[in-house]
Amino acid sequence: MFTKKVVNVALLTSSLILGSVSIASADETKSPTPAPITATANPANAAAIAAYNAQLATYKLAMTQYRVAVVTNNISYRGVMQKYWSSWSATMTAYEAAWQAALATFQPINAAYQAKRSALEAVREGAVNSADAVFLAAVAANNAPAAQELALTAHDAAMKAADTAFKTAVAALGTAPVRPVKPVAPVKPVAPVKAADPVKPVAPAKPELEKSKAKKS
Numbered sequence: 001m002f003t004k005k006v007v008n009v010a011l012l013t014s015s016l017i018l019g020s021v022s023i024a025s026a027d028e029t030k031s032p033t034p035a036p037i038t039a040t041a042n043p044a045n046a047a048a049i050a051a052y053n054a055q056l057a058t059y060k061l062a063m064t065q066y067r068v069a070v071v072t073n074n075i076s077y078r079g080v081m082q083k084y085w086s087s088w089s090a091t092m093t094a095y096e097a098a099w100q101a102a103l104a105t106f107q108p109i110n111a112a113y114q115a116k117r118s119a120l121e122a123v124r125e126g127a128v129n130s131a132d133a134v135f136l137a138a139v140a141a142n143n144a145p146a147a148q149e150l151a152l153t154a155h156d157a158a159m160k161a162a163d164t165a166f167k168t169a170v171a172a173l174g175t176a177p178v179r180p181v182k183p184v185a186p187v188k189p190v191a192p193v194k195a196a197d198p199v200k201p202v203a204p205a206k207p208e209l210e211k212s213k214a215k216k217s
Contacts, residue, residue, distance in 0.1 A: 033060060034203050048207035055204035062201040069198045077194040084192055091186050102180040110177040117170060124166040131158035 036053045131154075138151035 033063070034206070037206065037209075042210050045207075045209040048209065052204060052207050059201055059203050066198055066200055073195055073197055077192070080192045084189070088188060095183070095186055099180075099182050106177060106180055110179070113173060113177055116173055117176075120166055120169045120173075123169075124162050127162035127165070128159065131155055131162065134158070 034056060036056055037049045135151050135155035135158075138154070139148055142148075
């Protein structure tokens with residue numbers, strides 16, 4: 001159950017992180033692309049238009065490369081995060097499996113030992129109950145001080161005998177099984193940090209074109 005919770009939390013967190021990365025990259029790469037400027041009637045603008053269009057072509061190429069780099073970076077980070085969560089989940093699964101295996105080994109051995117001890121406790125309880133019954137019958141039949149002293153001595157001896165027999169029998173069972181101690185949980189490694197995206201290129205500024213002058217008649 002513990003391992004399942006860890007895996008579910010890991011997958012949920014991973015999905016949230018990777019989903020936000022995909023959404024962010026989609027929003028980031030959507031940007032309007034400036035259109036080139038067509039030639040005007042004024043020859044003085046030709047050089048400015050040509051220079052702008054050349055810069056625009058360079059910008060478009062850089063923008064494409066930028067978008068490719070962003071998506072590539074997101075894919076790389078997604079893969080790294082998937083490996084990170086997979087490794088952590090596997091570590092926790094192995095840790096919990098080892099603990100459960102240790103418990104599985106201990107439990108039947110302990111159950112067998114406790115069953116034998118319970119049987120010995122039942123024997124002692126029977127001996128104690130018998131000694132109690134004999135004592136009560138003796139003092140009820142004869143309330144003389146001497147008779148009561150004898151009953152007390154006999155009861156004390158019977159109780160000691162029952163206790164000694166029990167301790168001897170328990171010692172013969174051997175050392176009681178010791179419950180294993182759960183090992184310290186693994187330390188969760190620090191999640192990988194996403195590499196920074198490249199700098200987004202800046203679109204060139206459109207030149208200020210001179211208006212054509214009307215010819216004088």
